[in-house]
Amino acid sequence: TGGTRHPRGRPDGLAELGVRLESLTSPDDWESLIQPFDCVLNCVGILRQRGAETYDLVHHRAPAAIAEACRNRGIRFVHVSALALQHPHRSRFLTSKRYGEEAIERIGGDWAIARPSLLDGEGGFGAAWLRGVARLPIFAVPADANGDIAACLATDVGEALARLSIESAETLKLAHSREFDLGGTTHYRFKEYILGLRKRQGRGRALAMPIPGWGARIGAHLCDVFHFSPFSFGHWELLRKNNVPTVNRLPELLGREPGRVI
Numbered sequence: 001t002g003g004t005r006h007p008r009g010r011p012d013g014l015a016e017l018g019v020r021l022e023s024l025t026s027p028d029d030w031e032s033l034i035q036p037f038d039c040v041l042n043c044v045g046i047l048r049q050r051g052a053e054t055y056d057l058v059h060h061r062a063p064a065a066i067a068e069a070c071r072n073r074g075i076r077f078v079h080v081s082a083l084a085l086q087h088p089h090r091s092r093f094l095t096s097k098r099y100g101e102e103a104i105e106r107i108g109g110d111w112a113i114a115r116p117s118l119l120d121g122e123g124g125f126g127a128a129w130l131r132g133v134a135r136l137p138i139f140a141v142p143a144d145a146n147g148d149i150a151a152c153l154a155t156d157v158g159e160a161l162a163r164l165s166i167e168s169a170e171t172l173k174l175a176h177s178r179e180f181d182l183g184g185t186t187h188y189r190f191k192e193y194i195l196g197l198r199k200r201q202g203r204g205r206a207l208a209m210p211i212p213g214w215g216a217r218i219g220a221h222l223c224d225v226f227h228f229s230p231f232s233f234g235h236w237e238l239l240r241k242n243n244v245p246t247v248n249r250l251p252e253l254l255g256r257e258p259g260r261v262i
Helices: 027-034 055-073 092-107 125-134 154-166 190-200 213-226 233-239 250-254
Strands: 002-004 016-018 039-042 076-080 111-116 138-142 179-182 207-211
Touching (some): 039 154, 055 092, 076 092, 179 250
Parallel strands (some): 039 076
8 A cells, every 4th residue: 555645546556545744743643544554664755845744744753653653553664764864964854864763763663764875767756857967968066076876776775675564573683783774886976977877878978067065055055945956955965975875785685786777
């Protein structure tokens, strides 16, 4: 069953459940919703705040409420977060995700946290934008985008999340570690990644135009104000730090090497 803000019926027959996380911030709100299930997998995240959909409610308070309801009913809770949250970020997009993780850990129960790096896959909003940038003959690169990216395939991460959801705690060794950093085995800087996507598209050379870090930051804030593109203040912060797993557990969950994005 897939939770969605706008149930419309799916051609593949997957059952849908109308859920809006910003209004479900108490464990009592989730008790009857989760009762039929053995596991709840939370992949919800918002790039920008909109009305009642705030970072604090969607990334922190609602996941904490789900975690407590799952603990009370003995249901596994798998929460999808993000890498690199240990850095001293200022973006509320990132700090709210860290607060959500900390709340889930405090609550306890049968929980696991997955932290994927940058995802590439068909239909993804961010992936589509990056592929579009790769088609341009000239593209901008923040001069301070010095962090490595462990880009991975969305299909691989989906397979890993499925295993986290259905395998026994003993098989997953949850007694030893409940946190799963997920990423590709090859690391790229932002410029290398875009050029690699371009090469995968069969295109020729392109010009990467460096822009000062302060200019990239202003541009990120403008994108946030006008809700334009996936580039945000939070992503500008992420590009400046390594966005790679501390210990990459994606091969462990897949039982094989992850596929290469480029």
